[in-house]
Amino acid sequence: MSIGNSPEDERPFHDVSEEDRPSVGRALQQARIAAGLTVDDVSSATRVRIAIVHAIEADDFAPCGGDVYARGHIRTLARAVHLDPGPLLAQFDAAHGGRPAPTPAAPLFEAERIRPERRGPNWTAAMVAAIVAVIGFVGFTAFKGGDSGSDGKSQVAGGGASPSAGKTPSPTPTQDKPAPPKSDPSDSAIAAAPQDKVTVQVSADNGRSWISAKDHNGRMLFDGLLNKGESKTFQDSSKINLILGDAGAIQLYVNGKKIHDDFRPGAVERLTYTKGDPEVG
Template sequence: MRKNLPQFEQERAEKLSEIGGYLRQSREGRSLSLEEISAKTMIPVRTLRAIEGGDLKQLPEPVYVHGFIRRFADSLGLKGVDVAGEFPTTMAMTRSHRRFPWLGLRLTQPRPMHLYLLYIAVIVVAVNGLSRLIEDSAPATVNTANLYEEPLPVEKSGPVPDQVQQPSSAKAPSRPNGTDKVAPPRPASKPVASQPERSQRSVEVSLTFKEQSWVRIVTDGRMAFEGMMQEGAQRSWSADEQVVVRAGNAGGVLVALNGGEAKALGAPGDVEEVTFELNNPSAALPPTVLGSVTTTASVIRD
């Protein structure tokens, strides 16, 4: 045992010299002085200098040196536990650490500045791409809502001309019994008369927004629109039987029925709901829709 002691001390000194050189190189690479390291670690400057120089004679017991190396490495941003683990405090440690693993320790050194700039550029590009993706997807949802709402009046206006044209085609054969010259003008006059009938057989509600307001539109029991409308916007909805309008700021919404006079839906800031129905031939549109939470208006049908 005594014969191996000098060899053990020599190996310990070699390890300390390697560790000290590595710590000195890391410290100088960060432009730090021993005084600054001493202020961070509370280790005397002479002890730090002895560690970097591999001078065991100027250092205390190996157990304390092990702790000093760990704190020294931590102050440089290194893994102090790994660095201090390379310093043998017992003879058994020298058997398993013949070479200092420089490769693993050098991986913890600071990376060049250009790598950090590259990381920042990648982050900026990713954020810009995400923001553009969100902006592009926002108007797409509005367009799909408009496409869903617009076909409603087109589908409902289609059957009406068919009903008008069928009587005209049925009446056309009855005209040859009279004069042939009288037949052409009358079919030409009937499509003109069919246009007011078409407007009177549906409910069309037009909204003009003097102020910003939330609004919900239900046509014939189906949700047609729900959302926030900005000041100055104008929208129209039509239905066969019923249109229900509910607004969060009734005073900022003007409503017109079938192209009639526009009137305020209610008082400013009030939540109002108005139902326009086509089910009572004897009823007429009230002069105003103010003063009630739920109001029912009917359109005159010939």
């Protein structure tokens, strides 16, 4: 009988240190492969661009555009590959100086403003001023015409000839009313959305949020702050790209149908809708 360690005691002890734990990108990649999903599958399910998915799996978060965007993408990708996003976000925060402090939506995206929203002319005030001018002119003309008629009758009763008795009174000149302003096609009723186009209505039902909308050519349709109770409607022949600064405050209607996504307050969402959305199923 020998005295010493048993074979089990002689096996090397493996300590899973912090360095041995897979990185955030590596963990997402392994979970995606284990789920039998391709990068295209994850991109289609999350609407995160393929290039960004590849970059995150390589632990390159620069294409995300900042830590706030990166955290949102990590949370979205983790859910798509059936991972708990909490540990991954904690690992990301530890590697990038901690969780960023909450920032109001408007200052956060102030640097991304491309151009201010253009305000159209105040057609209502112009129309009211024109109507008031027409009414005043007609009233003044009628008053002067009434005085001239009284003078003519007095001259006829006295035997004098009325100089204007055989003349037809000239018509009263009137000012043309300005044509009412044409409504923007993007403000048309969401229920009447044409089937050959994609129509997206964004409503700030639960608070204010910064939003950005582009058409299929990348042309900016709107870039600004949407206050609570306000809404915007966008329309394009094939595709609308959206960025929501505070998705939890927004309600979406796509092609006449309400979108029932559970967006969290303060979450940043990048969305793309086409003529076939929302899918029937």
